Structures are given as C-alpha cells and as structure tokens.
Amino acid sequence: xxxxxxxxxxxxxxxNLARNLARHGFRVAVHNRxxxxxxxxxxxxxxxxxxxxxxxxxxxxxxxxxxxxxxxxVKAGAPTDAVIDELAPLLEPGDMVIDGGNAHYADTRRRxxxxxxxxxxxVGAGISGGEEGALNGPSIMPGGSKESYEHVGPVLEAIxxxxxxxxxxxxxxxxxxxxxxxxxxxxxxxxxxxxxxxxFDLLHRAGGLTPAEVAEVFRGWNTGDLESYLVEITxxxxxxxxxxxxxxxxxxxxxxxxQKGTGRWTVQEALExxxxxxxxxxxxxxxxxxxxxxxxxxxxxxxxxxxxVASRDDSLVEDVRQALYASxxxxxxxxxxQMRAASTEYGWDLDLGSTATIWRGGCIIRARFxxxxxxxxxxxxxxxxxxxxxxxxxxxxxxEDAWRRVAVKAVQSGVPAPGFVSALSYYDALRSERLxxxxxxxxxxxxxxxxxxxxxxxxSFHTLWSGDRSQIDA
Ligand code: NBP
Numbered sequence: 348x349x350x351x352x353x354x355x356x357x358x359x360x361x362x363n364l365a366r367n368l369a370r371h372g373f374r375v376a377v378h379n380r381x382x383x384x385x386x387x388x389x390x391x392x393x394x395x396x397x398x399x400x401x402x403x404x405x406x407x408x409x410x411x412x413x414x415x416x417x418x419x420x421v422k423a424g425a426p427t428d429a430v431i432d433e434l435a436p437l438l439e440p441g442d443m444v445i446d447g448g449n450a451h452y453a454d455t456r457r458r459x460x461x462x463x464x465x466x467x468x469x470v471g472a473g474i475s476g477g478e479e480g481a482l483n484g485p486s487i488m489p490g491g492s493k494e495s496y497e498h499v500g501p502v503l504e505a506i507x508x509x510x511x512x513x514x515x516x517x518x519x520x521x522x523x524x525x526x527x528x529x530x531x532x533x534x535x536x537x538x539x540x541x542x543x544x545x546x547f548d549l550l551h552r553a554g555g556l557t558p559a560e561v562a563e564v565f566r567g568w569n570t571g572d573l574e575s576y577l578v579e580i581t582x583x584x585x586x587x588x589x590x591x592x593x594x595x596x597x598x599x600x601x602x603x604x605x606q607k608g609t610g611r612w613t614v615q616e617a618l619e620x621x622x623x624x625x626x627x628x629x630x631x632x633x634x635x636x637x638x639x640x641x642x643x644x645x646x647x648x649x650x651x652x653x654x655x656v657a658s659r660d661d662s663l664v665e666d667v668r669q670a671l672y673a674s675x676x677x678x679x680x681x682x683x684x685q686m687r688a689a690s691t692e693y694g695w696d697l698d699l700g701s702t703a704t705i706w707r708g709g710c711i712i713r714a715r716f717x718x719x720x721x722x723x724x725x726x727x728x729x730x731x732x733x734x735x736x737x738x739x740x741x742x743x744x745x746x747e748d749a750w751r752r753v754a755v756k757a758v759q760s761g762v763p764a765p766g767f768v769s770a771l772s773y774y775d776a777l778r779s780e781r782l783x784x785x786x787x788x789x790x791x792x793x794x795x796x797x798x799x800x801x802x803x804x805x806x807s808f809h810t811l812w813s814g815d816r817s818q819i820d821a
Pocket of ligand 1: 356357358359360361379380381384420421422423425426427429430447448449450474475476477478
C-alpha cells in the first residue's frame with residue numbers, strides 16, 4: 348500500500364518525527380541523503396509502526412499516495428533549498444512539501460512563492476519541543492495555504508502535543524506565518540529565560556539564598572501563576588549538585604550564554620517592523636554581554652569586581668515572584684504585539700488567541716499562563732496590547748509595588764536586572780500621559796528641520812531656530 352506521508356532528513360528531529368507518525372498509525376515513507384541513517388532507523392525502530400524506507404527521493408515520491416505529503420527535516424538554510432530543488436521536479440501539481448526545520452520566515456515566503464508557481468503547496472511549519480517533543484508530541488505552527496492544511500492538518504494535529512484534548516497545532520496563516528510565529532516563540536523563550544535567570548541572581552546574590560534554596564522557591568512557584576516548563580526545569584537545574592566538586596552545578600557551569608540566532612532574528616525583525624520588543628532584545632544582549640569574556644575581565648580589572656552584599660529579607664522572595672510574573676506578562680505582550688504587526692504587514696490575518704493555544708503544550712515556553720492569553724484574545728481579538736486586557740491589567744497592577752521594590756533592590760545592590768527594569772520602564776512608558784518624545788521632535792527640528800506636529804491643531808510645523816524663532820507651516 349502507498350505511504351500516507353514521507354519524511355526526508357532523518358537526523359534526531361526527522362527520525363523522531365517519523366517514529367511519532369508511525370506510532371500514530373500513519374504509514375510513513377522515510378529517506379535520508381546518507382542511507383545509513385535510514386537503515387539505522389528501520390533496524391532500531393522499524394517495529395514501532397509501518398515504515399517504507401527509500402534510498403532515493405525518486406523512490407520516496409513513488410511510494411506515496413496522492414496528493415503527496417513530504418516533510419523535510421534537514422538543516423535549515425542551503426540544505427533545505429538543495430532538497431527542495433531536487434524534490435520539486437519529481438512532484439505533481441497539488442502535492443505538498445512541508446518544511447519542519449527552523450527556517451527564517453523570509454526564506455519560507457520565497458520558497459512558498461516559487462513552489463506555488465509550479466502548482467505545489469509549500470507549508471513552512473515551525474516545530475518546537477526539541478527531540479523529545481518531536482517523538483512524543485511537539486507544538487506545531489504550520490503556515491501555507493488553507494487548502495494544504497485540509498490535507499496536512501489532520502496528520503500534524505494527530506502527532507502534536509495535546510492539552511485538555513486540544514491539539515497544539517493550528518493553521519497559523521499563509522506563506523511564512525508559521526515560521527514567523529515559531530521565531531517569536533523562540534524570542535519569547537529568550538526573554539523568559541533571562542527573567543528567570545535574573546530572579547535567581549537577585550535571590551542568590553542580593554537575597555543570600557543558596558542555589559538549593561532558590562530551587563525550592565521555584566518549585567513552590569511552579570504550583571501557581573508561574574507554572575511552566577521553564578520554571579519546573581529551573582528547579583531541577585538549580586538543585587543539581589556537581590559530582591566532581593560537590594558544588595551546585597550552576598556554580599560550576601561557565602557563565603557565558605550561547606545562542607543559535609532565533610532570538611536575534613526576532614529582534615532584527617522587530618526593528619524592521621518598528622515594534623518595541625525590549626524584553627527579547629535585553630535577553631539577546633544579556634547573552635551577548637555574558638559571552639564577551641575578555642571585555643568582562645578588562646572591566647573587572649579596571650573598575651573593580653562588583654561585590655554584592657547579600658541581605659536576607661523575608662519579603663524578597665514574594666516580591667521577586669511578582670516582578671517575574673509582571674515582567675513575563677510584558678515580554679509576552681511585546682511578542683504578541685510583534686505578531687500583530689507582522690500580520691498587518693504581510694496580510695496574514697493571524698489569530699493571536701490560537702497561537703497561545705499552540706504554545707500551551709509541547710514547546711519550551713508551555714505554561715499555564717497561555718490559557719490566560721487565549722482567554723484575553725477570546726474576549727477581544729483586536730486587543731491593542733495584552734496589558735489592556737482585564738486579567739493582565741489586574742495582574743500587573745497587583746504586582747506593581749513589588750516590581751518597583753525589586754527594581755530598586757537590583758539597582759541598589761548592583762545585581763544587573765535588565766529584563767525586570769526594562770519591562771517596568773516599558774509599562775511606565777506605555778501609560779505615560781506625555782513622553783519626552785516631544786523634546787526629541789524639538790531637537791530633530793532644531794538641527795535638521797525635520798518638523799513637528801502640535802497637540803492642539805493639525806499640520807506640520809517648523810521653528811526658524813537660527814532666525815527669529817517664529818513658527819512656520821511646513
Ligand atoms: P541537523 O540540523 O543536524 O541536519 C542534519 C540533517 O540534514 C541530516 O539528515 C543531513 O543528511 C541533512 N542534510 C544536510 Br546537513 N545537508 C543536506 C543536503 N545538502 N541535502 C540533503 N540533506 C542534507 O538535523 P536536526 O538536528 O535533526 O534538525 C533538523 C531541523 O530541525 C533543522 O532545521 C533544525 O534547525 C530543526 N530543529 C528543531 C528543533 C526544535 O526544537 N524544533 C531542534 C533541533 C533542530 P546526512 O545525514 O546525509 O548528513
């Protein structure tokens with residue numbers, strides 16, 4: 348019998364996805380450039396379901412029912428193009444190519460347009476959850492045409508994570524929408540992790556708690572509003588003791604964070620769209636700063652080491668919890684703002700509430716909190732900012748005093764907390780009756796005759812700064 352779907356690219360992600368498909372009863376054709384991987388998959392996991400191994404793409408295509416559905420799971424970038432170039436001529440109009448790799452959404456838009464010319468459907472599907480997710484249920488963000496989703500959707504939904512019986516897979520929107528949403532997911536993940544790291548640093552260095560004590564704090568937090576995968580594993584990592592030294596492992600790990608680039612993509616795109624995603628940007632920059640080892644060393648030598656004096660203060664734990672929650676709300680509000688802007692820019696008509704649904708399970712940022720976001724967009728799909736929703740408004744207002752105390756504590760004690768502090772500034776800026784942007788406009792008009800608008804009437808104006816300083820209509 349012909350196979351229902353195919354996977355090409357059988358490294359960790361692809362082989363786990365193929366196994367997931369097979370375990371769900373789909374007859375799955377499998378292929379990899381280097382045949383040894385295909386053989387290994389069949390010999391190790393062939394008993395898990397119905398696999399149809401193929402040595403060539405031609406053979407893979409020949410083994411499929413029509414219209415064909417082929418998932419590409421290879422390294423993002425040039426390898427993906429190479430596979431598409433080889434595959435496309437073998438296909439017939441109506442066939443579907445699904446890219447499950449971490450493609451940049453602009454590449455996905457380009458590929459979708461090219462394949463559409465040939466009558467083929469191209470589905471850029473963001474997949475989150477790492478290898479474990481690929482095997483047991485990832486969060487899936489498919490883009491592409493509505494028509495292709497009618498075919499691919501049921502399969503992808505079947506293998507995705509489920510929360511309360513609902514699939515963490517929803518058709519996101521046309522062309523690159525799926526990969527865009529995946530990119531923002533990763534950006535939010537950066538922000539989330541940065542905030543968690545700042546919370547730890549404050550409790551540890553300013554509050555004098557040991558990593559094991561902070562682990563207990565996080566364990567407690569994981570039973571409330573902050574319940575999430577990242578908070579859960581933070582407790583695990585902080586509690587872990589290094590076997591060699593007997594110290595907390597977190598004290599032994601080199602403090603230079605690495606990055607693969609999806610956080611940077613999110614910020615670059617936010618700059619293009621003009622959307623302030625300060626939480627994600629601070630997180631990317633904090634990682635960059637941590638990685639500049641020789642510069643940090645030179646600064647310590649010249650300026651002296653930043654000695655933080657810890658003081659045990661019973662209220663700090665609860666204050667940090669509230670500051671973490673409020674800052675997290677801001678980071679998500681910014682990420683959703685970015686998706687809203689992209690939706691307008693590219694005509695995607697994104698349903699932001701269903702994005703929250705997709706992220707509730709399977710992915711790294713899965714959290715109880717995402718139900719609240721879904722509910723907020725159910726109440727008002729046109730929400731200008733998540734912070735204006737009743738629930739989130741109350742959440743940040745309730746946290747506000749604690750949030751300010753934590754920002755002060757960070758600044759006074761010398762523990763860097765760019766995530767917490769900039770989130771608070773964002774909150775204050777959004778709510779300001781007047782912003783000093785008026786002065787910036789005045790300065791721009793002074794040195795560059797860039798003109799300004801007035802609060803009291805329509806029009807553009809310029810002050811003759813180097814003349815009699817009268818105002819003229821510009
Ligand atoms: P890799 O990203 O390490 O890619 C290895 C695969 O790409 C192998 O199957 C390899 O074939 C194939 N490949 C390469 Br490299 N160049 C090729 C070419 N020119 N033509 C054909 N095949 C080529 O695999 P991975 O870690 O399983 O990740 C797969 C995708 O999933 C990537 O896009 C990655 O970014 C994404 N990913 C997502 C997550 C997540 O959490 N969502 C996690 C990890 C990865 P070979 O065996 O012949 O060398």
